[in-house]
Amino acid sequence: MVRSDLTAPLGMNKRRSIGRLPLGLIGVAIMTVIFTTGFIWIGIVDDPNGGEPMATIELSSALDGVAPSDIEIVDLPDGSQLGQIGSDQYDTSGFGPDGNYRPTRPTGTNAQDQASGPTSIVDLARRVDYEGLDGGFSSESLSTDPIDQLLEPNKFGSLPKISAEGIRPLDAYARRPNPAALTQARIAILINGIGLNSDMTLKAIEDLPADISLGLSPYGDDINSWMKSARLSGHEVLLQAPMEPFDYPDNDAGPQSLLTNLDRKQNEERLSWVLGQTSNYVGLVNFMGDRFTSNETRMSEFLSKVRDRGLMYVDDGSSPRSRASEVAGTQKVPFVQADLVLDQNLSAEAIGTQLLELETIARQRGIAVATATAFPVTLNALEMWSQRLEERGLSLVPISSAINSTR
Template identity: 45%
Template structure:
């Protein structure tokens, strides 16, 4: 009975030799299996552990700049007058642009947006900006800066202060007569635009004086008149034939004579301004360099406005020549006429030359006109500018 009570607990006191041997065999087997299981589990843990070693350093990225080849030159541009009074321009890609005639765009009614920070500080207005110049065989020529700024933006004079009646007056021929140039720079109000003749003298000195006094500047380039070469504006005349062939050596010579100007004005050039085939590449060259073109308005056969609008070139045209008669009385009458034009349409542009009577008459009229609510503004403020922002 006592033996039966102990059997369930494995406390059997009477163990045979065979039973003892069997238990030892079972113990060894269980011990071996336990060891194998432990070893297998350890091995699995090692194999399944994540790899904490630092990843290999990535290969350096190669930075390749995409450089586009310059566009191939297009075929010749065809420019012809259109039946509606404008011009039709077909370029080398077959794209046709049509202007709508002289009345489609009223220069003088479209204001160039004030460039804000793009405009030079008055303290540095007499200093050319290197970013707006490129070297050439003819000296430093104006060019758009790499960031898109144009000489037209940077060298522009102070804009209109209000939206009232505005008049731009351009006095040309500066640099030819030293006394006349000095009087124009010193006696004319800052709003008057000064145009320097490319054939003038001491142009850099006069440029700096004019810019310090707040004037906006233009360059007068000799251009082919009717009757050329018997009638000539002088050496380095930009001819119709040279412009049609894409030769702008004469223009570049003139451009290299001065800096800090916003555009080019014709000196003579009635024949040139009447030929669309010469004007289209010529105005394209000015636009490419970030300049405007001012037609002095002396030729009734000029098509410069149409070609400028069709080609998206900043442009202005004079309404009146102020001193064809150089007497003080005649100039005063012309200035009164200019004021009436401005009051009728909001703006007006007049051109004149740097004669003593002209300078004195304009200076006197300007003071009186301001008291009557007329604001004298630089030419850029009244130019058609297809690139104006805002």
Template identity: 40%
Template sequence: MIAFPRLSAPRGPDLKALLSPRQLAPIGAAALFAGALAAVVALIGPVGPKPVRLALEPVGDAAPQGWREMLRPNHGVALSDQIIRLTERPGEAVGAPLAAAGASRLPKPAASGPLASAPIAGFFAPGPGGPLPVIAPDGRTPFEAYARPFTSNGKPKVAIVVGGLGLNARATRQAIETLPGVVTLSFTPYAEGLQGWIDMARAHGHEVLLETPMEPADYPDNDPGPYTLMADAQGPETVKRLEWVLSRATGYFGLSNYLGSRFLGDARAYDAFAGGLRSRGLGFVDDGAAAGKTGGIPRATADRVVDDSLSRPAIEKQLLALETKALQHGQALGAGFAYPVTLEMVARWTSEVEKRGYQLAPVSALATRK
């Protein structure tokens, strides 16, 4: 999420990144693609014998004129009108609902209505690489337009965001289809068919974040890709790369960080980044690397990464710790990656936590502006 970090055998990864582990970098240079794919399969599990491209229902038919045209690149074929469907076993019907691992043992998520189809008129404008979010003439922001509506009932609020989505079709469909709509989802900007995935997520009630590759402390050994925001870059270069990320799709209320310990630790670099988001009315959710940083934008920081250790008991312990945090402070935010075990445990937890006196909330509802 075109150059890769070092890949090693899975050993309970250190998830300092909010939404994807270092073993899973973005889609990369062709020379390293085979190695990265092997790592993804090792972590996610087999995804079937062959990929099938499945055209999405034209959800953008009602979008403002010129929307789909703006997603077309100057050269080549646009990726935004298709998603990858990986058949799970011989004879499975392409396009059939995805059976999540362990789904038959889990309570069915509560139904929730779809969010408004993106783009919403007045909240985007053409950019050099595609549509960019803008603040509407009446002052309303894309954060307000695309966040999931929420009304507090006075109980302690708990929220969770699941990221690393868009690179693996099976995991992405499992997150969209088996988690309740109140769970926030975060997608990599390097995903093929990104707009289709976001459209699908919003149709299931999920609000959406877009991951931003940022320079880590061990760069270049750990390289998030060619559009990585660099700590020593000048402000205009940071904004240029940021706008590339923003132009990949629409329908997101803010950004999250992918890696970024060095970038987010540099005050000048963060100010340029926050200024770019502020001018476009977006929020920012981080994994803890930017705790305490504001910038005049809606902000939320994860209190815990729930799947630092990939076992059911460890994840359950982290989720219960979120409840304790919410009880003490009124709200708590967790983050995880789209591992099968994480999706299973989050689905079970979200089906039970409100019975214990908490209120599930979308991440946007926990954001504050200072």
């Protein structure tokens, strides 16, 4: 017979179970103890993280073993912190082997007298550039008056020449980079087509940073006025040399283009016309010219004239067949090879991609060079891109600062 509560002795059917204990109250009590202990610990101990592993090191302000290249400059100092460079004497030998112009401070008992004024034609050309507030670096105006000792009269105008003292137009008219920029990865940009469109020319001169160099078209209207405006705004100036493209005559660089089927004298005559259009430029850059620059004989004739007149040459990077680099090395011509053309594709996105590539090259090699044309989309992109360049550890330098430092 099954037993039930009615048949079981009184009280014998009760089972003890742990489930009947007040577990909720026990949990609340435990949590209260934990939180109370934590608050008391924070209140009476200075370091709530006490007990965690810690290490103490002694910091030193000494710079032993630290090279200047290990230090990245982000915020550039103002002119007064860069030293008294406005009255430096300059070595008249011009640019060094790396293409950078090297100032030499006066020394000796007469140093103060030597620094009181310019003593060479280079000083005359560069005085406005270097004499900033309190003798510090100035990024403002460059000289606009040509130097007589650097001019040779010609039927096409006054052509550049090396002075009797051995001073080149390149030495006299080059823009010196901010000394602080030399400790960072550097970017040199040359904008061509200046003078062909007045609105775009004015925008390039006024809105772009002074360290962006400008390439004047010899076919521009009132090119001499544009040269002066550009240098007054601090831009280093080059002159475009029109050259024969592969699809000539369907595509023509202009009536004074250098052609492969002309003899040396004929091309020299055309080059003289180009050189006589203005003054105060540091060198030449090709306009078109993929056929001409691929002809080693014609490039050798051309670059020998560039060298003999004390100028530099920039290959704009548009032609993979160009022989300019090899010939310039043989002829010992101050030379710059552009790494890329920023606006081969005229869209803001494509130009932005090229600018990122340019930054990458600069960080990898120390300096990168690009060319572009004064199109509206190009100028707008460059204006925006350059605004916070220094915060990214990069500096703009004039094109002459890249001489012989590119591939």
